[in-house]
Amino acid sequence: MTRPRLTERILAARVQRAMQGRVRQRRTITRRDGVRYEVDGRWLTNFCGNDYLGLSQHFAVVDALQNTAARDGAGSGASHLVCGHFASHDALERELADWLGAPRALLFGSGYLANLAVMQALLTEDDVCVQDRLNHASLIDAARLAGCKLRRYPHVDPEGALRQLRTVPEGAAMLATDGVFSMDGDVAPLRELSLVARVQQALVYVDDAHGVGVVGPEGRGCVADAGLDASGVVQLATLGKALGGYGAVVLGSDDIIGHLAETARPYLYNTALPPGQAASSLAAVKLARRDHWRREKLQSLIAHFRSTALFRDLPLLPSTTPIQPLMCGDEKRAMAITTALEAQGFWVPAIRPPTVPDGRSRLRITLSSLHTQAEVDLLVDALSWARDAVEMGYSAGTAVA
Numbered sequence: 212m213t214r215p216r217l218t219e220r221i222l223a224a225r226v227q228r229a230m231q232g233r234v235r236q237r238r239t240i241t242r243r244d245g246v247r248y249e250v251d252g253r254w255l256t257n258f259c260g261n262d263y264l265g266l267s268q269h270f271a272v273v274d275a276l277q278n279t280a281a282r283d284g285a286g287s288g289a290s291h292l293v294c295g296h297f298a299s300h301d302a303l304e305r306e307l308a309d310w311l312g313a314p315r316a317l318l319f320g321s322g323y324l325a326n327l328a329v330m331q332a333l334l335t336e337d338d339v340c341v342q343d344r345l346n347h348a349s350l351i352d353a354a355r356l357a358g359c360k361l362r363r364y365p366h367v368d369p370e371g372a373l374r375q376l377r378t379v380p381e382g383a384a385m386l387a388t389d390g391v392f393s394m395d396g397d398v399a400p401l402r403e404l405s406l407v408a409r410v411q412q413a414l415v416y417v418d419d420a421h422g423v424g425v426v427g428p429e430g431r432g433c434v435a436d437a438g439l440d441a442s443g444v445v446q447l448a449t450l451g452k453a454l455g456g457y458g459a460v461v462l463g464s465d466d467i468i469g470h471l472a473e474t475a476r477p478y479l480y481n482t483a484l485p486p487g488q489a490a491s492s493l494a495a496v497k498l499a500r501r502d503h504w505r506r507e508k509l510q511s512l513i514a515h516f517r518s519t520a521l522f523r524d525l526p527l528l529p530s531t532t533p534i535q536p537l538m539c540g541d542e543k544r545a546m547a548i549t550t551a552l553e554a555q556g557f558w559v560p561a562i563r564p565p566t567v568p569d570g571r572s573r574l575r576i577t578l579s580s581l582h583t584q585a586e587v588d589l590l591v592d593a594l595s596w597a598r599d600a601v602e603m604g605y606s607a608g609t610a611v612a
């Protein structure tokens with residue numbers, strides 16, 4: 212018997228990634244001050260994070276984390292159903308359900324885990340899950356874990372979703388979509404999708420990781436923006452993006468959330484969020500609800516960025532959200548633009564396959580209410596300089612004017 216050796220396979224895969232220019236490396240942050248990050252000894256202006264409302268370092272958010280950790284400990288010590296469920300978890304679940312207009316909310320350790328939990332608990336191998344082709348990887352992995360049939364429809368195409376649902380007329384059905392698409396920044400056509408789902412008796416599941424806090428009335432996300440009844444759909448919101456913390460919440464009817472709480476394996480067999488993390492997210496939700504100016508400022512920065520970048524012929528995807536992708540074509544060009552940008556003090560990593568399709572590498576530029584208009588202007592200057600420099604054969608190390 213000759214089994215393939217895992218070590219050889221790993222080495223071959225790494226060599227292949229290197230040949231394709233797809234090796235990925237982490238950068239270590241040594242200090243942070245809002246959108247300014249010290250990385251490898253240099254301060255860079257960050258245009259790639261998801262702290263859209265600038266809440267992550269807000270004193271009230273950090274204060275709640277510290278105070279609750281001092282009282283209840285750094286960790287929860289157990290899963291929710293054993294002895295890890297604290298009053299701060301209860302308070303946060305109630306606040307999130309109230310904000311997003313859903314009957315009930317359930318906290319999870321992360322959005323990735325929450326997606327696994329929803330599909331694993333709700334779907335079986337007899338069922339079907341239809342998904343937008345550009346859905347987040349965790350939704351695809353979730354359908355695989357559930358063992359259900361997975362059918363993908365063309366991006367933001369309700370008719371495509373209907374066709375796919377019709378191909379599997381038996382078994383229960385779920386229609387799952389990102390609210391705001393994480394790599395393209397556009398918004399799912401939720402009204403049309405929910406009509407399709409109604410006709411096909413499918414449950415709508417909206418992963419609104421990038422919408423809650425930013426999109427819709429009072430930042431209540433894509434479901435509220437589309438005017439859908441939050442008790443008739445299941446939604447995911449993450450605590451690690453616009454809310455500046457870590458973790459996630461699933462919202463829906465009493466029956467569905469109750470079922471998840473009692474049967475979802477990624478809920479049952481996972482340590483609960485640290486209580487301090489829940490307390491700091493509660494502070495962040497209160498700020499997100501109260502401070503309309505953060506969303507207003509963000510919207511005005513988005514409009515300013517788009518008009519100045521498009522004036523310079525920078526190829527942006529159409530997006531009204533803080534995710535503003537700049538298309539670069541192949542990954543080598545994307546990497547060269549990233550490097551040229553960093554030489555000018557901006558941090559925007561290239562997003563390459565397999566995260567995005569071949570030939571659609573991009574800079575995923577993100578805006579935060581912490582940015583100033585002057586920083587946005589400097590970014591646009593740097594982007595158009597980097598684009599021109601790469602056209603003319605710029606490589607890392609070239610002197611920058």
Ligand SMILES: Cc1ncc(COP(=O)(O)O)c(C=O)c1O
Binds near residue numbers: 349451459
């Ligand atoms: C659309 C979407 N869903 C889910 C997740 C996973 O959330 P988390 O980072 O909390 O695991 C992400 C994270 O990037 C995301 O973009």
